[in-house]
Amino acid sequence: MSKISRRKFLAGSVAGGAAVMMTPAQKSFAAGSFEGFPEGMGVLVDLTRCVGCRTCEAACNLEQKLPAPALPFDDTSVFDEIKHGQKRRTTDKAYTIVNRYEPKGADEPLYRKIQCNHCNEPACLTSCFVNAYKKTPEGAVIYNSKVCVGCRNCMIACPFHIPAYTYHSAINPVIKKCIFCYDTRLKEGKPPACVESCPQQVMTFGKRKDLMKIAHERIKKNPGKYVDHVYGEHEVGGTGWFYLSSAPFEEAGFDTSLPKEPIINNVKDFLAIVPMVLTIWPALFTGFHLLATKGKSHGHGDDHSHDEQEGH
Amino acid sequence: MVNAGKQLMTGLGVLLLISILAMSCYAMDVFPDEVEIDVLENLYEGVAFDHAMHVDATENCSVCHHHTTGTGVESEYCAKCHDGEKEMDSVSCQNCHSADPVSAENLHNPKPDYIYHDDKPNLKAAYHLNCIGCHKEVDGPTGCEDCHAKTEAGDKFYHSGEFAPKESAKGSGH
Ligand code: SF4
Ligand code: SF4
Ligand code: SF4
Numbered sequence: 359m360s361k362i363s364r365r366k367f368l369a370g371s372v373a374g375g376a377a378v379m380m381t382p383a384q385k386s387f388a389a390g391s392f393e394g395f396p397e398g399m400g401v402l403v404d405l406t407r408c409v410g411c412r413t414c415e416a417a418c419n420l421e422q423k424l425p426a427p428a429l430p431f432d433d434t435s436v437f438d439e440i441k442h443g444q445k446r447r448t449t450d451k452a453y454t455i456v457n458r459y460e461p462k463g464a465d466e467p468l469y470r471k472i473q474c475n476h477c478n479e480p481a482c483l484t485s486c487f488v489n490a491y492k493k494t495p496e497g498a499v500i501y502n503s504k505v506c507v508g509c510r511n512c513m514i515a516c517p518f519h520i521p522a523y524t525y526h527s528a529i530n531p532v533i534k535k536c537i538f539c540y541d542t543r544l545k546e547g548k549p550p551a552c553v554e555s556c557p558q559q560v561m562t563f564g565k566r567k568d569l570m571k572i573a574h575e576r577i578k579k580n581p582g583k584y585v586d587h588v589y590g591e592h593e594v595g596g597t598g599w600f601y602l603s604s605a606p607f608e609e610a611g612f613d614t615s616l617p618k619e620p621i622i623n624n625v626k627d628f629l630a631i632v633p634m635v636l637t638i639w640p641a642l643f644t645g646f647h648l649l650a651t652k653g654k655s656h657g658h659g660d661d662h663s664h665d666e667q668e669g670h
Numbered sequence: 671m672v673n674a675g676k677q678l679m680t681g682l683g684v685l686l687l688i689s690i691l692a693m694s695c696y697a698m699d700v701f702p703d704e705v706e707i708d709v710l711e712n713l714y715e716g717v718a719f720d721h722a723m724h725v726d727a728t729e730n731c732s733v734c735h736h737h738t739t740g741t742g743v744e745s746e747y748c749a750k751c752h753d754g755e756k757e758m759d760s761v762s763c764q765n766c767h768s769a770d771p772v773s774a775e776n777l778h779n780p781k782p783d784y785i786y787h788d789d790k791p792n793l794k795a796a797y798h799l800n801c802i803g804c805h806k807e808v809d810g811p812t813g814c815e816d817c818h819a820k821t822e823a824g825d826k827f828y829h830s831g832e833f834a835p836k837e838s839a840k841g842s843g844h
Contacts (some may be wrong), residue, residue: 426829427829428835429835433830545806557814559792572789579747644837
C-alpha cells in the first residue's frame, strides 16, 4: 500500500496548485500516463444473458456489508424508478444496480448491470489530487477512504458516473464505489460476489486479455445475436469490465460518445475551468493543518505516522 | 448405452450436485425420469426436474444436450472435432460443466478441456441458460420461484418475505 503522509500531501498539493496557476495545461499532480496491467483480471458482461433477477445486487450488498435496501432485492418495481429523469444509479449504499431497457424493435427487454468498470486508465484516479485511488495489478480500482477528503473530483471525472458520495457522515465524508471485491476476493484470485451469484453467468471472470478473445469469439459464432462491438475494449482507454449486447449500446443506456483515449484530457479541461479551487485548496488545508497542529512544536508531526506510513 | 448410465452414476458419487432419483438404464432410450437439482439449495430448495416430461415434449435429446446417446452432435462447431455420427459417453450436464470453473488453478493453468472449451458456462449457468432460454421461446415458466421454492436463507439474502424492509424504510432511499 502506498499512502502519503499529510505533510507530503500538503507539499504535493501546494506544488500542484502552483503548477496549475501558472500552466493549467501541464498538470503535474496527476498520475500521468498509466500503462495498465497486462495480466490484470477483468469481467466479460453479456447483456443477452441477463434476466434481471437482481441476485447480483443482493450478493454485493451482503459481501460489501452495505445497509439494508429500501425494497427487497427480488422486487422488480425498481426497474420503473426514475429520479431526476434518470434510471437508477449506483449509490453509496448500492455499489451495483441492474436497470431495464426497451430497445427499439426488440420483443423483450434488455437488462444491464452497472458497477465500476475498473478502467485501465481510471479518470477517478487521475483526477484525485490526494492520490486516494489505486489501480492494483489484479485489475481493481480501489481507494483509500482514510486519504479521501470528499472533494468529489472523481465523481465529476468518472465517465460512467460511478463514485457515489456519503452524505450521511458530515465528519468524514467519503466516496464509495465497487472495488471488484478486492479485499475479500480478488486479491486471493477469487471471482467477485456478484459474478459468482449470477444464475445466468452474465459475467465471466478471468484475465482481461483472455476474456477479450472470448468476447470476439462469441460475436463471431453468433453474428445475428450480438452487435459487432465490445463496449469497453477501447472506450476511455479500455475498461476491466466490458460488455456484449444484442441491441445498439446506446439503447441500453451506454454512452457511445466516449473517446477511445483515456479521459484524463477531459479532466484537465474541467480542471482548467476551476483552477481557483485548486489554488485555494492548498491554502485551505495548510490552514487546517496549522489549526490541527497548533500548540505543537515544529518538526514534531509524527502524530499521524501510526496509520499513514511514508514511502511506497 | 450402459456406459452413459455409468457416467451418470459416477457424477453422482463425485459431486453430489445432482442426484438421480429414478433411472431406467437398460433400455434403448436410457434416461432418468426425474433429476433432483440442488446446486443452489442454499438460497433455494432443490428442483425435482421432470425429465420424462421434457423428453416427451422435445422428443429429441439434442434440444437440450450437446452429447446424446440417441443422436450425433448437431452444432457445426462441435462436429469439427467430435464425430457427428458417434454417440458420446458423457451425457449429463455436470460431466463437463464444472460447478467452479474459475478456480485460480484453472485460470493460470487451464485443464485441457478448458483450452478448447474456453467459454464453457459453469454448471449453474448451463442449467439456467438452457432452461430459461427455451422457456422464453415456448412460454414456459421463467421466474425464479416458478421453479425454485426460496428457503429462509434465500429470504434473508434477498431481504424478502419475513426479512423484507419495514414499510417505514421505503421512503428513506435517496
Ligand atoms: S468506472 Fe469510473 S470509478 Fe470506475 S475506474 Fe473508471 S473512472 Fe474510476
Ligand atoms: S465486484 Fe464486488 S463490489 Fe463490485 S459490484 Fe460486484 S460484488 Fe459489488
Ligand atoms: S444476477 Fe445475473 S441475471 Fe440476475 S440481474 Fe444480475 S447479472 Fe442479471
